[in-house]
Amino acid sequence: MKTKLFLILILFVGEISALTAQETARERIERRRQHTVQQQEAGTNIRMEQKNRHNDESIENAKWSRIIYRYLDLTKEANAPLYYPVTPTNGKISLFTMLFNLLQENSIPAYEYLDGREEFTEDYRVNFKELLDRFGIYYETVDGKIVINDIDIPGNEVEGYFVKEAYYFDTANSSFRVRPLAICPVLQRRDDYGSSTRYPLFWVSYDGVAPYARHITVMGSSLNNSMGGSIDDFFRMRKYDGEIYKVQNPRNLSISQYTSTPEEMKAEQERIEQELIDFEKNLWKQENHSFVPQQREVKSRGKRKSPASSSGISMRDRRY
Template sequence: MKRLFLTITIAICGLLTAVSVQAQETLRERIARRQNQQSADPQLSVRAQIKNQSQTQEIGNAPWMREIYRYLDLNKEKNAALYYPVTPIGSRSNLFTLIFNQLLAGNLTVYEYRIDGVEIFTDEYKRTAKDILDGFEILYREENGKFIVENVDMPSNEVLGYYIKEAWYFDKNNSVVDVKPLAICPVMFRQDDFGDGSTRYPMFWVPYENIRPYAARMPIMTSSLNNASTQTINDFFVKHNFEGEIYKATNVRDMSLAQLFPDVAERKKEEKKIESQLKQFNDSLWVVNDSIIAARAMATANNKKGKSKKATTGNASNSGGSVETPNRAAVQKEAQQQKSSPTRSMRNRNRN
């Protein structure tokens, strides 16, 4: 009887031990699974994600919109804030380092740059971090399913430009013309095999809204006279502080300016025309007050008066003559000539 009791006790203890071990293993697996999930998720708080969604500008119902493609040359002083520092210094890094690190961490989805330059954000054109690393021959090592690239191997010094797509649209809620960055593409420059030139290699497209939460937390220095980091990368784009030449405006035939205007001079002329059209549309939304027109006319008359004085000073001193000044009637006539037909705002047009 004692032997039977001892046998049952041993069996029960063994069963409890097995259940305990199984429970401990399950707990370990659960913790590991949660850690893997946390490392794969974007490193953004819920508050940051909500803020990013609230800053999204809806342009689908805009009554007027024009899509513009620009090339940002980082060799230009105005765009240098996106290039420096080439190697991260403390918490500061350049735009490409920011994008590339988030890509390696699995927080960004990038899309193929097609030969025609059109960005298509569908699963068919998605590209993984490994695709980019292998495609551009970037040195890396793989640890626990993650890709590690040392700072010295990161090609941030070779990314000397960006393609950016932006939408100029009429915000009917506020009756203003606004600009929204839509997508951005890093452009790498590499020396040719014979070393007699460099070739431009667009890397991938990224929807700007996916970058914005990280760009809004990355400070940059935008002035050599003020070394304080007073802006973020997101401020830099939203405030349109960059200098970029237009290489394409969305059109029916989906052709770039180089295809539409093979002649360089004609292409530059068309680029200036597009810039002027964007500005003119914005200016045409507002009514010019008569007092402003009169003030402009007065300023023009004063300028002419100053030039007339300067031109006739010598003759007046020699001959004893006097300089004729414009009378009030002349100023009013000048104002009437400069005054154009009243322009109604877009808000008034929509009401009619």
């Protein structure tokens, strides 16, 4: 009799544990659902924002443009706002957590990282479950839905981003512009021997991410904690510090592919940076194109005009 009671008690405890685990998973789903509703309420006009975001001249029609690829190292102080908080804290999340949640909710598409090019087509669209399996990210499946605990999102391992930028001259507005076009989170994993390997996860179009990024705040300065802004502000205002690893070119080569040493690569990066700076500076060099007519000397019967009273304009001073 005691043995039967003992077995019944074990079964009862097991059922309660399973039920509790199931309820925990359901609670996660409900929390995700509420988060999605909040995002939808906050971004009612997100699709309209995406359509009306750029009224300026498209890059394809620009008179001058250059596509630049940078790597943002999140261990650098300037890029730290994109990394923290590693785990969602008090309603604050990092850039990667935002991207991860959007992919899980199927709010934005992501595309495979291909070596040397980006293909934003359905053929290369990322399957979220396959992404989780490929990189060993733990998840549960409850009622056909993928449930992931915040602590299992590998935000701590995403230590960098590839950023694709467009530098171009907008002739419609007579202005020099820099726009982020796409971003790619880079996972960095270390083995037992201390060596690390970078794994680019996926590309996302920045225009698709921007409406959500405007609602995610970051700390703008460690010296002035009142200075803040959104992730979108951080990218639009170019507050990040990233080294150039590639410039769009006919052979589609990265800088490391056509330089031989780290010193050559560094010199090439600095040369490209200086070219971008010089181009922008040269646009705003004001030249006086006004024509100053030569003044005829008026002869007077009185005193002769002294040299000091002349206009002082010489051929060297004139600009045509």
